[in-house]
Amino acid sequence: MSISSITPRDKEIPQSAREAFDARELACTIIRTYRSAALATLDPSGYPYSSVTDVVSDQDGSLVFLMAGVALHTRNIKADNRISVILANLGQGDALSKERLTLVGRCELVDEQDIERLSFRFLQRHPKEKAYLGLPDARLYRLNVESVQLSAGPGRNASDVTAEELKTDISGAEQLLTDEPKILADINASPERLSALAKSQGLSEGRWKVTGIDPEGIDLTLVDQTIRIWFKARVTNQEALMIALDEAVLEI
Numbered sequence: 012m013s014i015s016s017i018t019p020r021d022k023e024i025p026q027s028a029r030e031a032f033d034a035r036e037l038a039c040t041i042i043r044t045y046r047s048a049a050l051a052t053l054d055p056s057g058y059p060y061s062s063v064t065d066v067v068s069d070q071d072g073s074l075v076f077l078m079a080g081v082a083l084h085t086r087n088i089k090a091d092n093r094i095s096v097i098l099a100n101l102g103q104g105d106a107l108s109k110e111r112l113t114l115v116g117r118c119e120l121v122d123e124q125d126i127e128r129l130s131f132r133f134l135q136r137h138p139k140e141k142a143y144l145g146l147p148d149a150r151l152y153r154l155n156v157e158s159v160q161l162s163a164g165p166g167r168n169a170s171d172v173t174a175e176e177l178k179t180d181i182s183g184a185e186q187l188l189t190d191e192p193k194i195l196a197d198i199n200a201s202p203e204r205l206s207a208l209a210k211s212q213g214l215s216e217g218r219w220k221v222t223g224i225d226p227e228g229i230d231l232t233l234v235d236q237t238i239r240i241w242f243k244a245r246v247t248n249q250e251a252l253m254i255a256l257d258e259a260v261l262e263i
Contacts, residue, residue, distance in 0.1 A: 017158040052087035080148030
């Protein structure tokens with residue numbers, strides 16, 4: 012029997028106090044759209060050490076972030092790779108009434124064969140960090156989630172979302188994901204399509220662009236705002252992807 016890395020509370024929340032919502036979709040949307048997170052590692056003193064870092068999701072939904080070799084977090088992870096990350100909207104208003112997602116697990120360096128692909132995805136979301144990514148000691152890390160806690164305001168809490176549920180099935184879509192840079196360039200070269208996509212989601216006019224694709228949906232970004240468009244059905248090739256985008260537009 013596996014032991015959760017987040018110890019359950021000793022009291023259950025009554026079902027009558029819970030609001031029905033799609034916890035898995037909300038948790039995955041947070042991972043796909045949030046640009047930064049609070050990262051906590053274990054300091055040699057024994058105390059947790061926390062700071063803010065920029066993040067991006069991989070095509071399979073796992074969380075990836077950038078750190079320098081001289082960072083305190085890097086030192087801590089080398090000694091003990093157990094970490095905690097929280098993605099939260101800390102803008103105006105009551106933070107406790109807004110969605111936030113805590114992920115606990117183990118951190119590891121991104122595999123050598125994935126560095127170029129993930130560097131591309133990271134810069135799509137954080138283009139101003141090109142200089143940092145080019146530093147000799149810059150490294151990309153991946154969080155392998157073990158436990159999840161979702162909080163989305165009163166009556167919208169979920170501790171039953173599993174780490175496995177956060178993953179996107181990418182099997183059979185290998186070519187689609189390999190061709191991501193070309194596909195993004197093709198989509199973003201069509202202002203009319205982007206405008207229609209934005210309008211389909213009730214968004215304001217602007218220079219929106221698609222910054223990520225995967226079998227379950229796309230990420231649409233304007234400066235520091237990213238929204239998630241979920242497909243009705245899973246796609247595994249470019250033709251199916253374009254059909255799914257057209258269907259999203261037709262839903263206006």
